[in-house]
Amino acid sequence: MSKNPYDILIKPLITEKTTALREQGNKVCFLVNPGSNRIEIKRAVEEALKVKVESVNIISVHGKAKRFGRFEGKKPDRKKAIVTLKEGEKLELLEGV
Numbered sequence: 001m002s003k004n005p006y007d008i009l010i011k012p013l014i015t016e017k018t019t020a021l022r023e024q025g026n027k028v029c030f031l032v033n034p035g036s037n038r039i040e041i042k043r044a045v046e047e048a049l050k051v052k053v054e055s056v057n058i059i060s061v062h063g064k065a066k067r068f069g070r071f072e073g074k075k076p077d078r079k080k081a082i083v084t085l086k087e088g089e090k091l092e093l094l095e096g097v
Contacts, residue, residue, distance in 0.1 A: 006048060008036045013030060025084065027082055032079050034077060037058075041056050045083050049091060051086075051091055053086065054084045056083050057084075058081050
């Protein structure tokens with residue numbers, strides 16, 4: 001069963017650290033669906049953004065416990081993907097950011 005690439009890729013991550021990765025190592029970071037794996041993420045990026053992917057690294061981030069007065073809660077868990085693009089590939093979507 002093939003998933004829609006837009007169900008796997010939630011949004012690009014734009015921070016100081018990810019901007020440095022994009023400039024130095026031709027890497028792009030995304031928040032992805034927590035149930036997706038490397039192969040699905042690679043296919044989704046190649047299909048949705050029309051670029052060639054060399055490798056995908058995944059980081060699972062556990063949500064922090066938060067308190068507001070006497071009430072306790074928890075931020076949601078999330079999964080980040082660091083996608084390395086092949087040599088010579090550019091992602092036009094993030095060039096102006």
